[in-house]
Ligand SMILES: [Zn+2]
């Protein structure tokens with residue numbers, strides 16, 4: 001199993017009323033709003049996959065599992081690949 005990517009820290013959160021990718025409007029209980037913890041923007045459930053998770057360092061130590069949007073995911077993953085020296089083997 002591949003190690004989870006590590007986020008550098010909590011981004012400035014920019015909640016919006018529509019999805020950044022498809023501009024769908026969030027409606028409570030019908031169209032859920034999800035926050036990406038890499039870019040801090042709001043995304044619909046189509047554009048923020050719950051399978052795309054990264055570790056966010058916690059202030060008191062340890063990590064929280066946070067979701068990352070489809071736009072950030074390739075970046076988060078490639079950054080993680082670069083910073084993992086034990087990938088060979
Ligand atoms: Zn969307």
Ligand SMILES: [Zn+2]
Pocket residue numbers: 036037038039040041068069070071072073
């Ligand atoms: Zn993002």
